[in-house]
Amino acid sequence: MAERADKLKEEVAEMIASSAFSGQRERLHLIDTLERLCLDHLFEEEINAALPQIEAAGASDCDLGTVALWFCLLRKHRYRVSPDVFARFKNEEGGFLADNPEDLLSLYDAAHMRMQGETILDEAILFTRRRLETVLRNMEESSLARETKSALEIPLPRRVRIYDSKHYISAYEKDATVHETVLQLAKLNSNIMQLHYQHDLQIITRSMTILDDIYDSYATPEECEILTKCIEKTEDLVRSFNKEVKMLQDGYIPKSVEEHLQVSIRTGGCPILSCASFIGMNDIATKNCFDWVSRIPNMVQALSRILRLLDDLQSYEREQLIPHVASTIDSYMKEHNVSIEVAREKIHTLKEESWKDFNDEWLNPNNTYPKKVLERLFNLTRTMEFMYNQDDNFTNCSNLKDTIYLLFVEPFAELI
Template identity: 75%
Template sequence: MHSGSTVMTTFSSKPPQCSSRRSCHVHIGAAAASPPPLIRRCPSVSWRWLEQRRHTRLQCGQSSPQQISNLDEDDSRLSQNAGIFHPSIWGDFFLGYSNPAAASSQQQTQMAERADKLKEQVAEMIASSTFRGQHERLHLIDTLERLCLDHLFEEDISAALSQIEAAGVSDCDIGTVALWFCLLRKHRYRVSPDVFARFKNEEGGFLADNPEDLLSLYNAAYMGVHGETILDEAILFTRRRLETALSNMEESLLAHEIKSALEIPSPRRVRIYESKHYISAYEKDATVHETVLQLAKLNSNIMQLHHQHDLEIITRWWKGLHVESKLPFARDRVVECYLWILGVYYEPCYSRSRIILTMVIAIVTLLDDIYDSYATPEECEILTKCIER
């Protein structure tokens, strides 16, 4: 911590431009070759752990000579604890990496222009779906979300879901009702699980036989909250049926999806990582929309460019801390910290949030390693008092 005045900058958790389906997509044209700094570069931090211990005592709490280790003991502990964790597999990879798919500013501009054209076409598809059946409209929205394209069409999807919710599903089959329930719950609509009551039979099961309907009901049931008994019953029923069906199915896309859902239900997966697998599966789907598929692939590459640029900034900041030489016992896992945050905020407009949160988690990781791998119990107590003050 530096003494003196402290400059604090406030950041909005969601930039205003993200409310538009066109503006959340950040162009990576000519300016992307030398992008403006997303945050001001943090100066290199010198910890001066050993030097400060030569001349000063910790001022927090009552410190006795026995509590303050001398330099020789520090050197011994550093050498003993160094190498506890294996080094980072990434090294300086992101400092000099250039994506071959967009190595030049001209390529990046072409990608952005192509993406804009495809977005216009998909937006027209969403608007024209008004004249289609409920299942087809729901399936299109579900596909866009699973491909991580929904942040490009927030207004369009919101308008479509309002119409879908008003239309109801009183005359739809259980698979369509389950998808309707799942999507509306995901978008915070107050829909009752009683819509499934008419599909229950006398034995307490549900009128669902084919694997597609069972899978849809299984995933939808995980959008329930505490006390919704009918959804708990749906999970038990569909899980037993899906396990039985899976044992008799040949290897196929549906079989793979059922197996994945039984391990981790769709609503509980990390979307940005799941989308990579779903793009490959959607490409083989009989109902594939070629325009949606092309946009999904292109958008995935564009987001990857943004994420790589984030990692370049974070890696440069981390190297400036000289953790490897100053704190050799600590973990070098800054890229893994970033991937953790990426699972929550993957959209390009959240770049600054990802960078800041990654830095915070990396610093917390250093503190954790100081407590677990280096400091003595007495020093841990002193450091804790300093942090509390």
């Protein structure tokens, strides 16, 4: 299996090299396809070499779909490209010159890499979402319809990639532009990675706890020492839990969402999860990285806010049926004297603002920590969106049965 994968990798690497002589559109689509198929980790050197050339070539002569793909790809790789590239697609009515679902979808996904103050991307999301919702109602069942539905639930840059890739491989197989070598490598790589996941699960389930497993099997002695220091800082977490208990006992509702978040962003556990996510990165995650993340920097604060707001949006009705600490929705209703419907909408807006803050940090040139370290935090944030998509799947974990089976048990069919 590994020998065959190596041979296919060589062929795909040649495709990437030869794409330098193709047009910008073809090159972008190839790299995007490799990323959607979760093959990009096999071609990091080739892709990293291509990105500066792609940025320099620009997209001034390209159609909207290609411009959106250029923008989204570069921002996902921490290139702080300007959203002004979309200005020439605005019309006199304030909308965008997008007529087909593919262009609408590309612009919608790209705009979700927005930062604070990027009004044109805010406008793009409002415009494309309305149009896509209308178009979807009249679409026949197809891969484009499924992709549109998925994007309206979770935009592409926020999706958990290993889960999304399983569905994309099946869709790519039916695509008119499918390249058989890329498809075969994608299936083979997915099956190989699944074997790794199964091996890791076996190790974890043989251990008493995940923490035992981290210390015994995965972490280096230096990582264990650093993680221990991070865990020792959980006094803040314990104090925050205690504050929530007192809030519940006293029936106290924080006077504002910000007052609520001062406590509740810690009780979500994201600072500890962020620290733990660096385990196993060896020399990539240095002591400085652990020290940075344990200080709960802006990026971790944004991640923590996103989790708290997502959780409250999906669990509010259930928590009203039992004694439970007040949510951010309760605080917003108290602060502004509004209905639950208005409060829910505002909490959703605050969640989107927190994503802008997160993207600001992702694209911040002063964040000089390794990209792979920052990607761990990005993937945690994506996981939060996934866990609270349509429901509180953290609490109602039986909802994840089919997902777990797809990722850890079901391989792609025997390859030719």
